[in-house]
Amino acid sequence: MALSVRDARPARQDEALAPRLPALVRARYLLPLADTVGRSTRIADGYALWREGKLLEVGAFDPTVAERLIASFGTQLQVLTDRGVHRGVAELSDFFQHPGVLMPGFVKCHGHDHEPPIIGICKDMPLTRWLDGVINPFTGFLHDHRDALIERLGRSPQLVSYLKARVDDLCYGITTSMVHHCNFAKYFGDDLALAAETAGTQMIIAVGGQDRHYVERLLDTPHQATARLDGYLARHGDSALVRFIPGPDQFFSNGPEMLKELKAWARGHGTLLHCHSSEEKGTTAWFRRTYGQTPVEYAHSIGVLDRDTVVAHQVHCTERDLEILAETGVSVVHNPLANTILGSGMPPIPEMLRRGIPVAISTDGSGSADNQNILAAARLASQYQKALHSDAELLPAQQVLEMITVDAAKMLRMDAGSLAVGMRADLIVVDVTRPNMVPTRLGSVVENLIWASDGSEVELVVGGGRILRQGDVFHTLDVKQILQDVDVLSESFERHLAQAGAMQGTGANR
Ligand SMILES: [Zn+2]
Numbered sequence: 001m002a003l004s005v006r007d008a009r010p011a012r013q014d015e016a017l018a019p020r021l022p023a024l025v026r027a028r029y030l031l032p033l034a035d036t037v038g039r040s041t042r043i044a045d046g047y048a049l050w051r052e053g054k055l056l057e058v059g060a061f062d063p064t065v066a067e068r069l070i071a072s073f074g075t076q077l078q079v080l081t082d083r084g085v086h087r088g089v090a091e092l093s094d095f096f097q098h099p100g101v102l103m104p105g106f107v108k109c110h111g112h113d114h115e116p117p118i119i120g121i122c123k124d125m126p127l128t129r130w131l132d133g134v135i136n137p138f139t140g141f142l143h144d145h146r147d148a149l150i151e152r153l154g155r156s157p158q159l160v161s162y163l164k165a166r167v168d169d170l171c172y173g174i175t176t177s178m179v180h181h182c183n184f185a186k187y188f189g190d191d192l193a194l195a196a197e198t199a200g201t202q203m204i205i206a207v208g209g210q211d212r213h214y215v216e217r218l219l220d221t222p223h224q225a226t227a228r229l230d231g232y233l234a235r236h237g238d239s240a241l242v243r244f245i246p247g248p249d250q251f252f253s254n255g256p257e258m259l260k261e262l263k264a265w266a267r268g269h270g271t272l273l274h275c276h277s278s279e280e281k282g283t284t285a286w287f288r289r290t291y292g293q294t295p296v297e298y299a300h301s302i303g304v305l306d307r308d309t310v311v312a313h314q315v316h317c318t319e320r321d322l323e324i325l326a327e328t329g330v331s332v333v334h335n336p337l338a339n340t341i342l343g344s345g346m347p348p349i350p351e352m353l354r355r356g357i358p359v360a361i362s363t364d365g366s367g368s369a370d371n372q373n374i375l376a377a378a379r380l381a382s383q384y385q386k387a388l389h390s391d392a393e394l395l396p397a398q399q400v401l402e403m404i405t406v407d408a409a410k411m412l413r414m415d416a417g418s419l420a421v422g423m424r425a426d427l428i429v430v431d432v433t434r435p436n437m438v439p440t441r442l443g444s445v446v447e448n449l450i451w452a453s454d455g456s457e458v459e460l461v462v463g464g465g466r467i468l469r470q471g472d473v474f475h476t477l478d479v480k481q482i483l484q485d486v487d488v489l490s491e492s493f494e495r496h497l498a499q500a501g502a503m504q505g506t507g508a509n510r
Contacts, residue, residue, distance in 0.1 A: 016085075016466065016467065016475065017078055017080075017085055017465065017466060017467060018078065019051075019052050019053065019465060019466070020051070020052060021051065021073075021076045021077070021078055022049055022050070022051045022056065022069075022073050022076060022077050022078065023049070023050055023051070023077075023078040023079075023080065023085075023425075023465065024047055024048070024049045024050075024069070024077060024078070024079050024080070024095070025047060025048050025079075025080045025098065025102055025427065025429065025460070025462070026045070026046070026047040026061050026079070026095050026096065026097045026098065026102075027045075027046060027047070027097060027098040027099075027100050027101060027102035027429050028044070028045065028097060028098065028099055028100060028101070028432065029042065029043065029044060029045075029046065029100070029101045029102065029432070029440075029442060029445045030042075030043040030044075030045075030046020030047070030048075030058070030059075030060070030101075030102045030103070030419075031043075031101060031102070031103040031104075031401075031419075031445065031446065032046075032058055032103075032104075032418060032419040032420060033103060033104055033401070033402060033405045033406045033417065033418050033419065034058075034406070034418035034419060034420040034423075035406070035418070035420075036418075036420045036421075037420070039398075039402055039406060040398050040446075042442050042443075042445060042446065043059070043060050044060075044442045045060060045061045045062070045097065046058075046059065046060055046061060046102055047059065047060075047061040047065065047095075047102070048102060048419055048425070048427055049069070050425035050465050051465070052465065053424060053425055053464040053465035053466075054422060054423070054424065054425060054465070055419060055420065055421055055422065055423050055424075055425050056421065057421065058419045058420060058421060061095070061097075063092055066091075066092045066095055069089070070089060070090065070091075073089075074089075075087065075088045075089065075090070077089040079094060079095055079096055080096070080098075080460065080462075080467070080470075081096035082096065082098065082471075084470070085467075098429045098431075098459070098460065099431065099432060099433045100429040100430050100431045100432050100433075100457075100459055100460075101429065101430040101432060101440075101445055101449065102419075102427060102428075102429050103405070103419065103427065103428060103429075103430065104405050104406070104409075104416065104417050104418050104419050104426060104427055104428070105173055105174065105175025105176060105416065105426040105427060105428050105461065105462075105463065106172065106173050106174045106175065106176075106374045106375075106404050106405060106408075106428070107174070107175075107176045107177070107360070107404060107405055107408035107409045107412065107414065107416050107417045108169065108174045108176070108177040108178070108362050108363060108372070108374055108404075108408070109177075109178050109310065109312075109333040109360040109362045109408050109411055109412060110178060110180060110274075110312040110333040110335055110360075110362040110363075110364055111165070111177055111178070111179050111180070111362065111363055111364060111365055111366075111372070112179065112180055112181070112182070112185070112364070112365030112366075112367065113161065113162045113165035113166075113179045113181070113185075113192055113195065113365075114138070114139050114142075114158070114161050114162070114165075114181070114183075114185040114365070115135070115161075115165070115365035115366045115367030115368070116161055116164035116165050116168060116366050116367075116486060117138070117160075117161050117164065117486050117489045117490045117493065118134050118135070118138050118367045118490070118493070119366050119367060119370045119371070120370060121134050121367070121494075121497075123341070123370075125342075126280065126342055126343055126344075127279060127280045127342045127344055127368075128280065128282060129502075130342060130367075130368065132502045132503055132504055133502045134367065134497075135183060135367060136183055136184075136215055136503040137493075137496075137497055137500060137501075137502060137503045138367075138493055138497075139183045139184035139185050140183075140184050140215070140503055141492075141493050141496050141497075141500075142157045142158055142161070142184065142489075143184040143187065145157075145492075145496075146158070149489070149492070152488065152492075153485050153488060153489075155485075156188075156191050157489055158185070158188040158191040158192075159191040159194060159195060160482065160485040160486060160489060161486070161489065162188075162191055162192045162194075162195035162196075163195045163198065163199070163477060163482045164482050164483070164486045165179075165195070165366065165372075166195050166196065166198070166199035166201060166477060167199075167474065167477055167479055167482055167483075168366055168371070168372040169199075169201060169372055170199065170201070170461050170468055170469045170474060170477070171372070171456070171458070171469075172371075172372050172373050172374055172375070172455050172456075172458060173374075173428040173430070173458035173461055174201070174372060174374055175201050175202065175416065175426040175428070175461065175462075175463045175468070176201065176202040176203070176408075176409065176412070176414050176416040176417070176426060177201065177202070177203050177204075178203070178204040178205075178206060178274060178310070178412055179192060179203055179204070179205055179206065180206045180208060180247050180274055180276070180312065181205050181206060181207055181208055181247060182208025182209075182210075182247065182249045183208060183215075183218060183249070184218065185208065186207050186208040186209060186228065187228075189205050189207055189228075189232045189236075189244060190232070190235060190236075192205055192242075193205065193232075193235075193236050193239060193242045196241050196242050197239065197241050197242065198476060198477065199463075199468065199476050199477055200241070200463045200464060200466050200468050200476045201241070201463055201468070202241050202242075202414060202415075202416060202424075202426070202463070202464075203241060203242050203243075204242075204243050204244075204245055204272070204274075204412055204414070205232070205242060205243070205244050205245070205247075206245050206246065206247025206272075206273075206274035207225075207228060207229055207232060207244055207245070207246060207247050208247045208248065208249045209225040209228075209246070209247070209248050209249065209254065209258065209262065210248070210249045210253040210254060211225075211253075211254055211255050211257075211258045212253060212254065212255050213252055213253045214249070214253045215503055215504075220258070221258075222257055222258045222261035222262070223261075225246070225248075225258060225261065225262060226261055226262065226265050229244060229245075229246060229265055232244040233269070240464075241464075243271070244271075245266060245269075245271040245272050245273060245274060246262035246263070246265055246266050246271070246273045246274075247273070247274045247275065248262055248273070248275045249275070249276060250275060250276035250277060250279070250283065250295075251275060251276075251277055251283075251287075251295040251298060251299050252283040252286065252287070252295065254275075256302045259299070259302060259304045260302055260303065260304065262304075263303070263304040263309075266308060267308075271308070272308050272309070272310050272412070272413070273304065273308060273309050273310070274309075274310045274311075274312070275299075275309070275310075275311055275312070276311070276312045276313055277295055277296065277299070277311035277312065277313060277314050278294065278295050278296065278311075278313060278314050278315055278316045278317060278321070279312075279313040279315055279316075279339075279344050280315070280316070280342075280344050281316060281345075283295065284316045294316075294318055294320070294321055296314070296317075296318075296320075296321040296324050296325065297320060297321070297324065300324045300328065305324065305325075305328040305330050306328055306329060306330070307328070307329035307330070307331075309328070309330045309331070310330070310331045310332075310333060310411060310412075311330060311331070311332055311333070312332075312333045312335060312362075312364070313332075313333070313334075313335060313339065313344070313347065314332045314334075314347050314352075315339055315344050315345045315346060315347045316345065317347055317348055317352075322348070322351060322352065322355055322357070323355075325352070325355075325357045326355040326356055326357050329358075330357070331357070331358040331359070331360070331411045332347065332352055332357055332358070332359045332360075333359075333360050333361075333362045333411075334347055334349055334359055334360070334361050334362070334381055334403075335361075335362050335363065335364035335369075335377070336361070336377055336380040336381045336384060337363055337364060337368075337369040337370075337371075337373075337376065337377050337380060338363075338364035338365070338368040338369050339364075340380065340384070341368060341369070341370070342368055346384055346385075346388075349381065349385055349395070350385055350389065350394055350395065358407065358410070358411055359403060359407070360403050360404070360407055360408035360411050361374070361377050361378050361381045361400060361403040361404050361408075362374070362377060362404075362408070363377050371455075373454075373455035374404050374455070375404070375449060375450065375453050375455045376454075376455050377404070378400040378401060378403065378404050378450055379400070379450050379451065381395060381400055381403070382394070382395040382396070382397070382399075382400045382450065397446045397447045397449070397450035397451065398446050400450060401446055401449060401450060405417040405418065406418045424464055424465075425462060425463075425464060425465040426462065426463050426464065427462045428458050428459075428460060428461050428462070429458075429459050429460040430449060430453070430457045430458050430459065431457045431458075431459040432445070432448070432457070434457050436452055436453070436454060436457075437452055437453065437457060440452075459471060
């Protein structure tokens, strides 16, 4: 993307916002994407005002608003300009208007933060070969060579990978995510929590687990899996940004006792359970041979499907699967970038929506996607279905935008995805002066975000009321060092892979 990391050091403290004082962003367009005002509301010249991380006001800006704010807050008001923070607001001209779209930060419902260092490795191959050939060898490499890599990098190699994922998310305006933390990564949830807290992004960490059909030394007993969750909860239960939930890798690699135990843990702790489902044909065929059922029928038969279950993919989906998903209230995360690159196929999204199944659009990990451009994922989701069904009215821009903001946040039960009074101040400004975005008008602003944007126009990212990125300056992450370290990891892994080769054992690939 166009970011050039001119100054990789975090911004000076005096460029940060004072959290106890009110802060304001004003922009040419405002999309609240909130049920309180109607999701499709588009406002010309809008603003958001917040203090201590919570939104105080969201709406149309005009001179009377300026007068009222000056009278109420006087010199305490902080206005975000294109050059940082302006304090001492005294007149209308002090309210800088960003030439862009003010909207909630994007919400990514399914990703893998261990994948950034393996972008671009082993393309043009199906899922299981990619898992065996790249993902498992890479996370195994970090696990087995952790001490040597710590010596080389001066910090945990897992943390380096997770920090790079935070950089990627901030590049594309993602302020909230659910990370499926499977394979060897399941042992390093503490590093992932540290990465999220360092970046200032909200995160659900779905801790992966397997007890069959996988690399032998990764297999857990149900007790080990729940004990791991208990440990994470004990260490991070008071975190304002991070929560841990069960994230069995997929129904195929978890037997019934494991799945029931993890679902019981989720119910006992009032959390979601997140799992891959029906991503490729081989596993579905195995379920039919073994149980005479699809993966969804099997999961339903052992009682793990309900409104608090979120499955990723659900590509291979029968009529009966759709009925079960609708009856049980399961949510689906659609990942069109990964599903198409890996040749997995695409799920019947319009049919799911017609039946009332909640669907969010996400990127999946950057190893398979190969980026975190969530606007591109939304575009592909729409574009594919329009072409497949020869129906230009399917999945309009407004709908897919909601599927990466307000719908996605509701699925995760997170305070995000909309701009409304009382909500967390997670917001972005998308520049509409880039050549590809001109002209953008009130009537075309949503359409241009989906169809004209290349994803790199996100100019300002605010999370919990803090500036996380403005232009190419990252306020919470030392990007230059992170990118250097990721290059070291990538180079070391390339050498390792040339000697060690694939790690056999990913189920359907046996
Ligand atoms: Zn995934």
